[in-house]
Amino acid sequence: MPDGRPTLSSGLSYRDPRAAIAWLEKAFGFETTMLVEAPDGSVAHSELRLGDGVIMVGSEWSEDNKSPASVGGKNTQTIHLQIESDVDVHCARARAAGAAVFAEPETQFYGDRTYRCKDPEGHIWTVGQTVDVVSNEAMEAATGLKITTNG
Amino acid sequence: MSSRIVVALRVAATADRAFSAFTADIGVWWRPSPLFRFTPREPGVLSFEPGPEGRLIETRAGGKVFEIGRITVWEPPLRLVFGWRQAAFGPGQATEVEVRFDDLGAETRVTVEHRGWDTVPAAHVARHGFPDLMFLRRLGDYWLVLLSAVNAFMGRTSPETPEP
Structure with a gap:
């Protein structure tokens, strides 16, 4: 591309x-x-x-396009980065640059290790790395959720 | 000089190879654009007369040469700066292109900075009636096409890739 x-x-x-x-x-x-x-x-x-x-x-190019810093820190969407390796290192790098990490790297029930942080103007970012492949059945058993996937 | 665009593309080549392809083979990979033509005539073939005293020229089919700009910085394989004037530019109207080649190991990041468009007024024919920012964005898109063309050229002519 x-x-x-x-x-x-x-x-x-x-x-x-x-x-x-x-x-x-x-x-x-x-x-x-x-x-x-x-x-x-x-x-x-x-x-x-x-x-x-x-x-x-x-x-902030229009009245309706604002940074979270201008609207009390609110976000209506977040961006997720899916990386291939070293999510803990990625988190340490972001923190060293000044990211406010509000959810430390943790392995989730769906097999990704993720962290969440805010950038200096308050945009929320989530970052994940797949560390384990978990079947839908195993996820359902662990959480009680009903999981449907297509394709 | 402000009013500038910067574009960058990673290419799968060393800085040496990228600098060489950019300069020595510009006549092969360059793609003319009706929006950014140098003269009102049918586009010719671009070539660098290399070196710190060199220049970038366009040679038309009949042999006539148009000087696009003088080379002001020639530092292979890391940096190149040259002037960019179109035939319609008047006195004091001149832009400049800086190309940097950052060695990233297996890849090279080629960055083009095209600056000085504030010397060319909004109503100038070279801007085709586009609002300033739309014009600059089109220019950025054009440079990305050109960088992709250099990259494709290097892929076609890589000594390590045998012909199929």
Whole structure:
């Protein structure tokens, strides 16, 4: 997917998109693949990639596009990063960069080891790594949930 | 200079190979764009006259040469800076392209920064009536296409990949 874009990508609003881009590179390992700057030096558009995923980091560009920092810390969506290895190391790196880790890495009933954190403007991120393959039957037995999967 | 775009692409090649392909083989991988043409004529073939005193030129089918820009930084295999002027640019209107090659081991991250578009007014013919930010975004998309073309060129011509 070198010059294409995935079907689904997410746009995030920040009060300070330039600081956010630098932070996301340092904390999570994103790479900035496109940056468009206006004549006043502000960030007009950006695309950051991690694996085969893309996010767009921008400003609070309308009355309805706000950073959590501007709306009392509320989030209406969260972004999940599924990584292949070393989720504990990933968490330590994010924490060292200033992430507020509010759920430490823990192995979940579905076989992923995950942690959750907030970035400096309050966006919630979840990060997971599959450490064990668990059958639906085993998950149902462990939790009492009814699990249906297709495909 | 502000009003700039930055794009980056990881390529499966060493910095040496990427720098060489970018400069020596630009006539092969470059794809002309109607939106970012250098002259109003049919597009020609691009080539670098390499070295710190060199330049980037476009040679049309009849042999006429248009100078796109002078090379101002020639630091193989890490960095290259050259001017980018289109024939329609007036005095004082000039943009600049910086290409960096970051060695990441098996891969190289090629980063293109195209700056100086604030010298070209919004109403200029080279902007095709696009609002500034939309124009810059189109330019960024174009550079990603070009970087993908360099990458594809290197894949086609890799000495380690025998022809099928």
